[in-house]
Amino acid sequence: MLPDPRETVLVRLARAIRQRCADHKGDASMQETLVQVRGLSKQFKRDNGETFFAVKDVTLEIRRGEIFSLLGPNGAGKTTTISMISGLLTPTQGDALIGGNSITKNPLAAKKMLGVVPQEIALYPTLSARQNLQFFGKMHGLGGKELDRAVDEVLDLIDLGDRDRDKVDNFSGGMKRRVNIGIGMLHKPQLIYMDEPTVGIDPQNRRRILDTVLRLRDELKMTVLYTSHLMEEVQEISDRVGIIDHGQMIALGTVGELIQKVGEEDRLIFKVGEQPVAEALLRRIESEAATATRARYERREIANSDAGALATAEGILTVYATRGRKALPDIIRLADESSLDILSVEVREPDLEAVFLHLTGRALRD
Amino acid sequence: MLRKIWVIAYKDLYITFTDRNLILIMIVTPLALASIIGLAFGGFIGGGGSDVPVQNIPVAVVNLDQGVEFGGSPLNQGQTFIDLLVPQGEPDPENVLHQLTDAVELETAEAARAGVNAGDYSAAIIIPPEFTASITTTQTQTELTPVQIEVYASPAAPVSASIIRSIVEGFSNQIAMGSITIASTIGALTERASTDPLFGLQFAAAAGGGGFNPDFSAAFSPDAALIRIEQQSVTGETAAFNPLVSFGSAQAVFFMMFTAMAGANNVMEERRAWTLQRQIVTPTPRMVLLLGKMVGTFISCVAQVIILILALTLVGSLIAGELQFIWGTNLFLLALVILCVSLAASGVAALVAGLVRTPEQGNTIGSIISILFGLFSGAFFSIDAVPGANVISRLTVNYWGVEAFNKLSQNQTDIGLNLLVLLILGAVFFSAGLFIFNRRLSV
Numbered sequence: 001m002l003p004d005p006r007e008t009v010l011v012r013l014a015r016a017i018r019q020r021c022a023d024h025k026g027d028a029s030m031q032e033t034l035v036q037v038r039g040l041s042k043q044f045k046r047d048n049g050e051t052f053f054a055v056k057d058v059t060l061e062i063r064r065g066e067i068f069s070l071l072g073p074n075g076a077g078k079t080t081t082i083s084m085i086s087g088l089l090t091p092t093q094g095d096a097l098i099g100g101n102s103i104t105k106n107p108l109a110a111k112k113m114l115g116v117v118p119q120e121i122a123l124y125p126t127l128s129a130r131q132n133l134q135f136f137g138k139m140h141g142l143g144g145k146e147l148d149r150a151v152d153e154v155l156d157l158i159d160l161g162d163r164d165r166d167k168v169d170n171f172s173g174g175m176k177r178r179v180n181i182g183i184g185m186l187h188k189p190q191l192i193y194m195d196e197p198t199v200g201i202d203p204q205n206r207r208r209i210l211d212t213v214l215r216l217r218d219e220l221k222m223t224v225l226y227t228s229h230l231m232e233e234v235q236e237i238s239d240r241v242g243i244i245d246h247g248q249m250i251a252l253g254t255v256g257e258l259i260q261k262v263g264e265e266d267r268l269i270f271k272v273g274e275q276p277v278a279e280a281l282l283r284r285i286e287s288e289a290a291t292a293t294r295a296r297y298e299r300r301e302i303a304n305s306d307a308g309a310l311a312t313a314e315g316i317l318t319v320y321a322t323r324g325r326k327a328l329p330d331i332i333r334l335a336d337e338s339s340l341d342i343l344s345v346e347v348r349e350p351d352l353e354a355v356f357l358h359l360t361g362r363a364l365r366d
Numbered sequence: 367m368l369r370k371i372w373v374i375a376y377k378d379l380y381i382t383f384t385d386r387n388l389i390l391i392m393i394v395t396p397l398a399l400a401s402i403i404g405l406a407f408g409g410f411i412g413g414g415g416s417d418v419p420v421q422n423i424p425v426a427v428v429n430l431d432q433g434v435e436f437g438g439s440p441l442n443q444g445q446t447f448i449d450l451l452v453p454q455g456e457p458d459p460e461n462v463l464h465q466l467t468d469a470v471e472l473e474t475a476e477a478a479r480a481g482v483n484a485g486d487y488s489a490a491i492i493i494p495p496e497f498t499a500s501i502t503t504t505q506t507q508t509e510l511t512p513v514q515i516e517v518y519a520s521p522a523a524p525v526s527a528s529i530i531r532s533i534v535e536g537f538s539n540q541i542a543m544g545s546i547t548i549a550s551t552i553g554a555l556t557e558r559a560s561t562d563p564l565f566g567l568q569f570a571a572a573a574g575g576g577g578f579n580p581d582f583s584a585a586f587s588p589d590a591a592l593i594r595i596e597q598q599s600v601t602g603e604t605a606a607f608n609p610l611v612s613f614g615s616a617q618a619v620f621f622m623m624f625t626a627m628a629g630a631n632n633v634m635e636e637r638r639a640w641t642l643q644r645q646i647v648t649p650t651p652r653m654v655l656l657l658g659k660m661v662g663t664f665i666s667c668v669a670q671v672i673i674l675i676l677a678l679t680l681v682g683s684l685i686a687g688e689l690q691f692i693w694g695t696n697l698f699l700l701a702l703v704i705l706c707v708s709l710a711a712s713g714v715a716a717l718v719a720g721l722v723r724t725p726e727q728g729n730t731i732g733s734i735i736s737i738l739f740g741l742f743s744g745a746f747f748s749i750d751a752v753p754g755a756n757v758i759s760r761l762t763v764n765y766w767g768v769e770a771f772n773k774l775s776q777n778q779t780d781i782g783l784n785l786l787v788l789l790i791l792g793a794v795f796f797s798a799g800l801f802i803f804n805r806r807l808s809v
Contacts, residue, residue: 086647111649122640126381138373139648183644 034191034223035062035085039094042080042247054080055247057094062191062240067217067224069238071231071352077247078227079119082193085225086116098191112141115189115222119196121176122183125169129160129179132168133186140187154182157212174205181212185222192216193225198233206233213237231352243356250359255352264350264358265293266324268331270317271344277317281338289330291321324349370650374658378632379665392625392670399617399674401681422468423526426478426490427451429471431497441502443541444493450537451491463533479518488526491534492516501541528612610682611692615771618674619707619764620740622667626711627732629663630718633803634725652804656719660712660796667708675704694774699781703774706788707767713792714763716799720806739764763791 040058045051055077062068070078083089085096087107096103101110123132133151142150155161158178168176177197184192194213198206210233216222228234234241235255243251243258251258277297285295299313317335321327324347335342382388431444450463452471457464470487472478478490493515500513515534519527559566633656636642645655675693682692693700714735722728740746742755743764759765770784 088643088646108649108651111647114647116644116647118640118644120640122644124377124381124641126384127377135373135377136644136648139370139645139650141649143369 032064033061034064034099035060035225036097037061037081037085037094038096040081040084040091040096041093042077042084042089043092053092053247055084058244058247058249059094060242060249060252062223062225064190064223065217065221066239067213067226067237069226069228069234069241070244071228071234071241071356072244073229076229076244078229078244079195080247081244082195082225082227086114086193087111113190115184115187115192117181117184117192117194117197119199121173121180123168123176123179126167128165128167129155129171129182130164132179133183136183137186142187150186150188154186157185157215158182159208172205174201174208177201177205177209178212181209185216185220188220189222191223191225193227195227196229197226198228198230210237231356235352241352243352243359245356245360251355258352258355259350261355264354265320265322266327266350267348268319268321268324268328269346269348270319270331270335270342272315272317272340273343274313275315275340277315277340278338281334281340282317284334284338285319285331288334289319289321289327291323292327292331293320293322295319367651367654370654371658371661374645374655375661375665378629378659378662382662382666392673395621399614399621399677423466423489423529424487425451425467425469425530426472426481426487427469428473428475428478428490428492430475430495431493432495433498434502436502441498443498443501446541447491447493447537451533466529467533475516482518482520485520488520489530490516490518491530492518610678611775612768612772614674614678615775616740616743616745616764616768618671618678618771619711619743619767620736620745621674622670622708622711623714623736623739623763624732625667625670626663626708626715627718627728627736629659629666629712630715630722630732631725631728632663633659633719634722634728638725653800656716656800656803659719660716663715664708664712667711668704671704671708675700692775693771694777696774696777696779699779700771700774702785703767703770703781703788706785706792707763707770710763710767710788710792710795713795713799716803717795718799720799720802723806738762743768760787763788766791 037058037060040055041053042055043051043053058077058081060068070081072078080089084091085098085103087103087110091104095105096110098110099113101113103110124135127135130151133154134147137147137150151164152161155164158181160175160178160182163171163175168179171179181194181197184194197213198209201209213224213226214237216224226234226238238255240252240254241258242249251261253261282295282297285292295317297315297317299315302312302314319327319331328345328347332342332345427448429442429444429448431442433440433442433445435441448471451467451469453461453464453469459465463469472481472490475490475492478487478492481487482490494513497513497515500511515538517527517531517534519530633642636645642655646652679691679693683690715732718728718732718735722731739762742759743762744759745764745768766784766787770781770788773779773781773784
């Protein structure tokens with residue numbers, strides 16, 4: 001079936017996510033816990049001597065073979081949480097177990113199961129891509145033919161096989177990001193942690209990276225712990241999401257579960273130009289359109305870019321419905337009967353942005 | 367564990383030695399330094415060369431020697447030294463001592479010391495009244511007794527003072543050797559005469575008839591003995607005093623400290639670039655990470671010192687006109703000193719790596735430490751006149767390293783204490799650095 005051109009990207013993404021969740025439901029390995037985080041806290045001291053919790057009492061489980069994302073605004077505590085899980089920071093309280101190995105009591109065993117892709121481009125610029133991979137491969141205990149094979153496989157996976165002997169310094173930002181990711185997966189870890197791997201790169205390379213993340217799970221059967229402040233990519237790739245704010249986990253579950261949890265509805269947004277919308281039409285939509293719960297109309301002033309030109313107004317009809325797609329034909333019919341010309345329509349299914357807004361009272365990007 | 371230490375060290379060395387700018391600095395700096403030192407002190411290492419760039423060292427000589435009667439004639443060894451050092455009339459162009467010094471004979475020791483204090487002379491040589499008596503065997507005195515020639519040196523002119531000290535040592539050694547030769551010759555003849563009556567009669571007849579005229583002059587002044595500036599080593603071998611070694615080694619250790627500090631700073635650079643954190647999340651103990659970095663630093667230090675030693679040797683040989691290895695004959699001990707100095711410097715670097723938080727801090731603190739160490743070990747000027755400086759200098763890697771290099775160049779082998787102290791300094795600094803580094807990374 002061809003996709004409906006009126007569907008937004010988000011609608012398509014949400015559907016893909018639901019499909020993927022359904023696909024994974026029957027996978028027994030997905031139910032096995034790989035990472036257990038118990039009451040993890042980290043206290044820091046400010047310059048003035050005051051102490052504060054960057055992360056407070058975070059508890060979560062990550063199942064084997066899933067992509068688990070930590071979503072939150074910048075400074076929410078995502079990187080601190082991950083730094084404790086990966087053994088970079090010592091927790092003030094709590095512990096994290098990777099494959100049953102405590103990161104505080106048995107760090108070397110826990111680290112063997114872990115691959116890290118930091119937010120920074122953590123590479124040696126004067127070494128080639130191959131040399132960087134070889135060095136970190138050796139640090140993970142690889143050697144000889146096993147190392148050569150792993151390096152070749154990763155170079156192939158990140159699509160840099162033909163540039164392997166070039167200095168990293170001569171690479172574009174996206175290529176460096178790919179090498180950065182490649183190092184994390186080189187030793188085929190059971191858990192790979194990726195901290196905002198798409199920051200500051202162009203859409204094409206961003207797409208490649210997201211595809212690589214999906215391949216890690218689907219083809220290499222790795223568990224991925226992903227952090228981002230970009231709701232769209234988290235929503236696209238994640239099996240489960242933990243929303244973190246001010247150092248605390250405020251929600252955790254699949255995208256669908258989170259949306260359901262906060263009781264958000266679909267929004268249908270109609271642009272009607274300068275035409276007024278009668279109150280009677282709003283009441284008819286609420287009562288006659290399938291699954292519609294409420295309708296409202298507002299006029300927005302649109303600033304004109306030409307100096308001296310008059311500002312124009314735009315009418316927006318917003319309808320809330322539990323199943324927006326089902327309400328859509330009824331609304332179009334009622335508008336037609338009221339001689340209201342609809343200029344455009346957009347169906348917005350509830351997303352993580354809405355969930356975050358609902359939970360914190362502010363937008364994710366604030 | 368060892369494999370990972372080498373992996374880290376090799377990576378650092380590869381990055382260092384494939385950096386053209388860094389290589390240029392590592393080679394050009396020692397070569398330039400060696401050339402400068404060589405040009406400054408070239409005349410001293412040229413063997414019989416007459417071109418002496420450092421010359422006319424003002425020196426006061428006081429002869430208080432009262433001499434003795436020897437074979438019916440007065441003998442005054444102090445005067446012999448005066449005659450040799452102080453030109454009678456115009457300086458002899460063939461006499462290197464006349465070129466090297468501008469010696470003036472004074473009457474009293476007080477006047478000579480006052481002249482040095484006033485800066486008129488770089489040093490004063492005061493020959494004591496009992497000098498000849500102490501080192502001459504006569505019928506009444508058959509035993510030689512130790513005697514000291516005082517060299518009153520100005521701290522403001524350390525090079526000149528050390529040259530004068532060497533001249534005096536050379537002279538007194540020569541006199542002592544001559545006296546010992548005479549004493550042992552006469553002793554042997556007397557002993558043989560007492561056991562061999564026939565020889566005793568022949569010897570008595572020769573002595574009585576004037577036929578016994580042994581020439582001991584060679585024992586006192588073999589042709590080059592006083593032209594060369596020499597010090598007597600413990601083992602009895604003679605070795606040339608060489609300012610190129612003294613200043614070259616001080617500068618070598620000084621520059622090596624900078625290389626070590628660059629290694630410490632590299633830890634901070636890696637932390638900023640997140641490549642250090644990336645290594646920390648591998649199954650590698652933190653001690654191994656720091657050890658790997660320090661092994662890389664250690665090898666860089668060794669390489670730099672070797673390059674500088676070879677460069678100074680090259681310059682020294684060019685000036686001398688022949689291949690001269692100026693660092694002594696004990697290559698094994700020389701290698702040991704290089705290794706221990708580099709180890710101690712790497713230990714200091716580990717401590718700095720543990721203490722600093724940013725590369726900028728590392729640069730500043732590393733430079734301060736390098737300069738202070740250099741300063742207190744006399745890399746720039748003598749610190750003899752600074753109260754307490756000699757004690758502080760013993761806390762520096764530079765002091766023990768430079769002293770060991772100097773001893774080796776004079777073929778002295780008593781450097782056990784130097785090696786021990788360097789090893790202890792390296793171990794203590796590294797342990798402290800590792801402890802702090804580990805704590806800081808865990809925060």
